[in-house]
Amino acid sequence: MxxxxxxxxxxxxxxxxxxxxxxxxxxxxxxxxxxxxxxxxxxxxxxxxxxxxxxxxxxxxxxLTARVEAPAPTESAPTEAAPTEPAPAKAGVMARMPSRKVLLPIGLGVAVVVVAAVVVVNLGKPEAPPPTxxxxxxxxxxxxxxxxxxxxxxxxxxxxxxxxxxxxxxxxxxxxxxxxxxxxxxxxxxxxxxxxxxxxxxxxxxxxxxxFSSPMAIATFQPIADLLTKAGVVKQGPVPTFNIGRYLELVTTDTKWDQLTGNSDYRVDKNVLISTTDPRTSNSAAMYLAITSYVANGSKVVHGATAEKNVLPLVTQLFTSQGYTDNTSEGPFNEYLTVGMGPSPMVWIYEAQFVDAVTRGQIKPGMVLMYPSPTVMSKHTLVPLNASGDRVGRLLSTDSQLQRLAAEHGFRSADAADFAKVAADHQVSVATDLIDVVDIPSYDTLEHLLDSVGKSYG
Structure with missing residues (x-):
């Protein structure tokens, strides 16, 4: 299906x-x-x-609106009246008046029948809805x-x-x-x-x-999570967490998957890397850069030319070592869902993508959601460009039905209970208390870093 x-x-x-x-x-x-x-x-x-x-x-x-139950039929009168004794005539004029039958003109009788039929037919039809x-x-x-x-x-x-x-x-x-x-x-x-x-x-x-918003996350597979737990990168718990600092150590030493101790499930001669989108086009890649630059800068938000220069070699390596990267987060996540861990054992995603895939029955046994430590919240920001766009922004922010539906697609909306219910109903393990969340660099700093990384692609 x-x-x-x-x-x-x-x-x-x-x-x-x-x-x-x-x-x-x-x-x-x-x-x-x-x-x-x-x-x-x-x-x-x-x-x-x-x-x-x-x-x-x-x-x-x-x-369903039209099928209203009709009232129970009443017993009809007999076709022929039983003979009765004639009432005694009253004295005087009334006694001398001959009995008569009251007859309606033929045309009037037909009209009455037609009107009655029209009324019955109209009562049996549902009222036409007003034009939409x-x-x-x-x-x-x-x-x-x-x-x-x-x-x-x-x-x-x-x-x-x-x-x-x-x-x-x-x-x-x-x-x-x-x-x-x-x-x-x-x-x-x-x-x-x-x-x-x-x-x-x-x-x-x-x-x-x-x-609504969504924290950044990593989609992986159980054998990879187990292998990285032995390497000190992943910490198991109610939800697995991925230590960005320890990960960067593996990157800077050019560690390959087949060099990890106890690796029997993914013995390939490739560097340990998270697969991301293209930093020149995609926000999820920018969020990856925000987190890794924070850790590379001594757990401080990058600000100023000196800090940018210091972190640039490492964050550039994180992207250029991957080879081809997709323009949007839809591409690598769809590959994760359909191809398996062969080409991309770890994929950088929005939490909402994984939760949405769970609700749609697309997550297979052995697929795992991990949270980077630290992480960032990606705040989906709608900018209205005219009155019509403002109307959509207000509806998405205030309409309870749209907020509930956003939660069903994995987004964290204003009412935390909506998201919690979706996660519970579908038995998906998510981080309930996001504590280790860091700030994103200013737009200008982020753009300087992204532009510099982009130039390294040639």
């Missing part, structure tokens, strides 16, 4: 559960499920699937790690309920800040505060929204 099919069926199941609650007083759960499945089958074979769950819900809701007002289309450019969230049918429906249709394009967060033509969009939504800050300065925008 493909990821898209799985996500569609999960949306159908969630919608079914919702309608069971809505119609609990009028329809049984079995009946609601039957109506939903019948509506779902109407779309079998349809090649475009993006809005199938939304359309299925509309069809099922309409049918057109949705306001709002266009945004986003970091690729949020693509699954915006394409979720439930998110699409939640925005539609507020009269909004969000159309998105994805790009690396540094690309969004530096090279994407933002005049084509209503909002920009990179994955970090520094990128958002630069867009604000460039576009002279004072407003920003940070509807």
């Amino acid at each position: 493909s990821g898209d099919t799985l996500r569609e069926e999960q949306a159908i199941r969630r919608t079914t559960d919702h309608l069971v609650q809505v119609f609990a007083g009028t329809h049984s759960a079995e009946h609601v499920e039957s109506v939903m499945q019948a509506a779902y089958r109407r779309f079998d074979g349809l090649p475009v699937r993006d809005f199938v769950p939304v359309m299925v819900e509309r069809i099922a809701r309409g049918e 007002p057109p949705l306001t289309v709002v266009r945004g450019v986003i970091g690729s790690e949020k693509k699954a969230f915006f394409e979720d049918p439930q998110v699409v429906r939640a925005f539609a309920d507020k009269g909004v249709k969000v159309e998105i394009e994805s790009a690396g967060s540094r690309q969004i800040a530096t090279s994407v033509d933002l005049s084509r969009f209503d909002f920009a939504f990179p994955s970090s505060a520094p990128a958002g800050e630069f867009i604000q300065r460039k576009r002279k925008v004072s407003t920003k929204y940070t509807p």
Whole structure:
């Protein structure tokens, strides 16, 4: 089953559960499920699937609303009245009046029957819903790690309920800040505060929204985690932590995997390195640089030309030793999910990517989530470029349904309980208390370092 099919069926199941609650007083759960499945089958074979769950819900809701139980029929009068004794005639004029039958003109009788029939037919039909007002289309450019969230049918429906249709394009967060033509969009939504800050300065925008965040993490495999535990890099616990200082020692000594003591699972002649994205385009690579430069600078945030010069050789080596790197975090993480530990035993990711993959059933046994120590929080920052973009920023930050859906995609939203519930429901081990979190260098310092690393690629 493909990821898209799985996500569609999960949306159908969630919608079914919702309608069971809505119609609990009028329809049984079995009946609601039957109506939903019948509506779902109407779309079998349809090649475009993006809005199938939304359309299925509309069809099922309409049918369930229309099927109101009719009142029990009353007993009809007999066709022929039983003979009765004639009432005694009253004295006087009434006694002398002949009995008559009251007849309606034929035309009037037919009219009455037609009107009655029309009334009965109309009562049997559901009232036509009022016309749906057109949705306001709002266009945004986003970091690729949020693509699954915006394409979720439930998110699409939640925005539609507020009269909004969000159309998105994805790009690396540094690309969004530096090279994407933002005049084509209503909002920009990179994955970090520094990128958002630069867009604000460039576009002279004072407003920003940070509807959710995600700490940086490392996706690996159990044999690799066990091997690095023996090497003193990984510390086991409720969640494994990855010591950046000890890791940098292995990098500076050009340690290879097959040189690690007790290595019987990954005996390859390659340097011990974390796979990242391209530092010239991607925010996740910039976050990797922020953490490693902090540790290389004696556990201090890099600031000033001297500090930049001192850490530059090491952080450059971390990137150039990898070979090819992808523009966005979507690429290396998808390779991690599908290929295994052969090419990339450790992948630098957002925590949200791993949690989202768990909820979608993509994590296989033996896949492990580790937290770097120290780490940084990547604050997904939305910069509105006009009133429509501001509307999306406010909805993402204040609408409880959108906040809950963000948590279901692995993001830490304003309500910590939403994220905790998702992690508990899907039995994914996450760091509940993030203590060892460091600050990110200023945008200008980060740009100086990234530009210098970029030049080393030739």
